[in-house]
Amino acid sequence: MDFSFYVPANIKFGRGKADLIGSEVARYGKKAFIVTGKSSAKTGLLERALKQLENEGVEYEVFDKVAENPLTTTVEEGAALIKETGCDCILSMGGGSPLDAAKGMSLLAKNGGDIDDYIFKRAKGEFTSYPIVAVPTTCGTGSESNGTAVLTNPATKAKKGLAYPCLIAKSSIVDPELMETMPxxxxxxxxxxxxxxxxxxxxxxxxxxxxxxxxxxxxxxxxxxxxxxxxxxxxxxxxxxxxxxxxxxxxxxxxxxxxxxxxxxxxxxxxxxxxxxxxxxxxxxxxxxxxxxxxxxxxxxxxxxxxxxxxxxxxxxxxxxxxxxxxxxxxxxxxxxxxxxxxxxxxxxxxxxxxxxxxxxxxxxxxxxxxxxxxx
Structure with a gap:
């Protein structure tokens, strides 16, 4: 028998746990880069999270351009904004697409280079990332409990994953009530x-x-x-x-x-x-x-x-x-x-x-x- 297992996930699971978003983000930074799609505004989750951040004294920038099957170009845009706006932590909210995109943005913003180099393992060395608080609103990808992200290059249509332990969320808030907004x-x-x-x-x-x-x-x-x-x-x-x-x-x-x-x-x-x-x-x-x-x-x-x-x-x-x-x-x-x-x-x-x-x-x-x- 010979194996290894390393998945340091911090899961906060239960109905009503979304009320912890603000306090959890405040543990990891002073200015949050919020990665989400358009649906979080429609369901009221974004407004709910922003109020909590304000109550905790946490500043924020909202990036809501993530679409289904997230693109490497979206990751590149988000990573540039993280550095430009001086954010020091990431709050990802939504389905697997925003959660995966946030990981790519965090990796690229912190370590620089080309996102394809991380996807295809050309980048070498030890990598770090910004602390991530993940809030899933769909129950399928499992992205909140691992360091995997799947991205698509729009030019080549190549869809492939990257996986690094540093991308595992510092805190994952899994509230089944949030799933009830899915069509x-x-x-x-x-x-x-x-x-x-x-x-x-x-x-x-x-x-x-x-x-x-x-x-x-x-x-x-x-x-x-x-x-x-x-x-x-x-x-x-x-x-x-x-x-x-x-x-x-x-x-x-x-x-x-x-x-x-x-x-x-x-x-x-x-x-x-x-x-x-x-x-x-x-x-x-x-x-x-x-x-x-x-x-x-x-x-x-x-x-x-x-x-x-x-x-x-x-x-x-x-x-x-x-x-x-x-x-x-x-x-x-x-x-x-x-x-x-x-x-x-x-x-x-x-x-x-x-x-x-x-x-x-x-x-x-x-x-x-x-x-x-x-x-x-």
């Missing part, structure tokens, strides 16, 4: 993303005795509550359960890694800017059917947790679950055609090769193209 079109994809994190981190050959309990518990919570939450976003027990699962498994996959479904999805949302969870829904059942021989015992375990019998019905069991949350998706539904397969395959083999090789059954170029075709 149904967002809730289904993000909860399936959380389930994919759970399944993939469990199936990963890099899973270890610390990560597996997080992954399995997250799967169990999602199997119990995912459909209920999608049926009624105000079902408090269900929303609390899926929120806990999402946050819990973020720590697991930071160590265990993710496998082929995430590796093959990133070219989809990089090229067409689709919802990440919808791309996963289109691909995951087919990828698993191609991968079962790599570890039939683990695929059988996943299937049984989700209501199936064994490894042979794992893909079909996931499809049944997707139908129950109105997320039966094919790539053609998202605007892809067979003409896109070559580009998607090239991008996947270039940017996601490590995840394809980490898959229980490693996938090569021909099989990747075949899966994209079958998922149309």
């Amino acid at each position: 149904k079109s967002v809730l289904g994809p993000v909860t399936f993303d959380a389930l994919c994190h759970s399944m993939e981190s469990y199936l990963s050959p890099q899973a270890n005795p610390f990560t597996e309990p997080y992954s399995v518990d997250a799967m169990l919570y999602l199997a119990k509550y995912m459909v209920r939450a999608n049926d009624d976003i105000h079902d408090q027990e269900a929303i609390d359960g899926v929120t806990l699962a999402s946050t819990m498994v973020g720590a697991a996959f930071f160590v265990a890694g993710l496998i082929a479904p995430h590796g093959m999805e990133h070219p989809l949302s990089g090229l067409r800017n689709i919802k990440h969870g919808r791309g996963l829904a289109a691909l995951t059942p087919t990828i698993y059917e191609h991968s079962i021989s790599g570890n039939p015992e683990k695929y059988a375990f996943v299937s049984r947790i989700l209501g199936g019998k064994d490894e042979n019905d794992c893909g079909m069991t996931i499809r049944r679950l997707l139908s129950r949350i109105d997320l039966e998706v094919y790539l053609s539904d998202e605007g892809f055609t067979e003409d896109d397969v070559e580009w998607l395959t090239d991008s996947c083999m270039t940017l996601s090769k490590a995840r394809l090789e980490l898959n229980p059954k490693p996938l090569g170029r021909e099989e990747v193209a075949e899966i994209y075709m079958e998922s149309m």
